[in-house]
Amino acid sequence: MTELILALDVTVKREALAIAELCAPHLDAIKLGYPLVISSGLSIARDLEPLDLPLIADFKVADIPNTNRLIAEQVFDAGFSSIICHGFTGADAVQACVDVAADFGGACFVVAEMSHPGATEFFHGGTAEKIAQLAVSCGADGIIAPATRPERVRDLRKIVGKRKILSPGVGTQGGDAGAIARLVDAIIVGRAIYEAKDPVTAIKAFSSVR
Ligand code: 3DU
Numbered sequence: 001m002t003e004l005i006l007a008l009d010v011t012v013k014r015e016a017l018a019i020a021e022l023c024a025p026h027l028d029a030i031k032l033g034y035p036l037v038i039s040s041g042l043s044i045a046r047d048l049e050p051l052d053l054p055l056i057a058d059f060k061v062a063d064i065p066n067t068n069r070l071i072a073e074q075v076f077d078a079g080f081s082s083i084i085c086h087g088f089t090g091a092d093a094v095q096a097c098v099d100v101a102a103d104f105g106g107a108c109f110v111v112a113e114m115s116h117p118g119a120t121e122f123f124h125g126g127t128a129e130k131i132a133q134l135a136v137s138c139g140a141d142g143i144i145a146p147a148t149r150p151e152r153v154r155d156l157r158k159i160v161g162k163r164k165i166l167s168p169g170v171g172t173q174g175g176d177a178g179a180i181a182r183l184v185d186a187i188i189v190g191r192a193i194y195e196a197k198d199p200v201t202a203i204k205a206f207s208s209v210r
Contacts, residue, residue, distance in 0.1 A: 007190030115169030147175030
């Protein structure tokens with residue numbers, strides 16, 4: 001079954017923890033990014049540890065190899081199990097994240113194509129395909145590909161084969177969970193869950209199509 005990952009972009013720590021606790025029994029992982037980590041600190045990973053779910057650090061790391069390595073070490077030390085990095089920085093920079101992930105027994109995912117409308121400006125024309133290829137050659141665990149463009153996900157699947165595709169853009173951004181769930185290993189859902197009046201009911205609706 002396609003996994004369900006909650007994008008916990010809630011910037012008030014107390015609220016984030018409450019939503020995470022409520023949703024945890026119905027999730028496969030939680031993705032945290034700048035909104036929550038900047039407001040609450042990296043230690044939020046330890047606060048979420050009792051939920052016993054994999055934590056994905058969505059920092060879209062995009063620096064020189066040494067800085068990527070330093071960032072990734074901090075992330076895994078803090079208790080995250082996966083990191084997301086950008087791929088346009090090149091193989092050496094991606095490799096730094098992949099290597100640190102491997103050292104910690106964790107995973108690294110590379111953004112191949114983003115889900116928002118503006119993403120077509122730079123990711124189309126062969127770039128996403130090149131990044132997906134780079135993710136494979138660097139030994140990354142998978143890629144991030146857009147739920148808003150299932151046809152692109154199909155193209156990228158041909159490149160990454162059995163490596164995982166995690167797909168954001170479901171719900172609020174317009175991506176259809178049913179259409180994308182068949183093509184990917186995990187859907188990433190944020191606002192459609194954490195802004196719902198009843199997040200668990202919202203999760204169950206997503207769960208029914210995957
Ligand atoms: O649109 P939502 O509220 O379901 O949140 C989607 C999450 O996934 C959010 O954290 C965003 O930063 C992340 N994401 C994308 O939406 C699209 C990408 O290409 C990569 C990450």
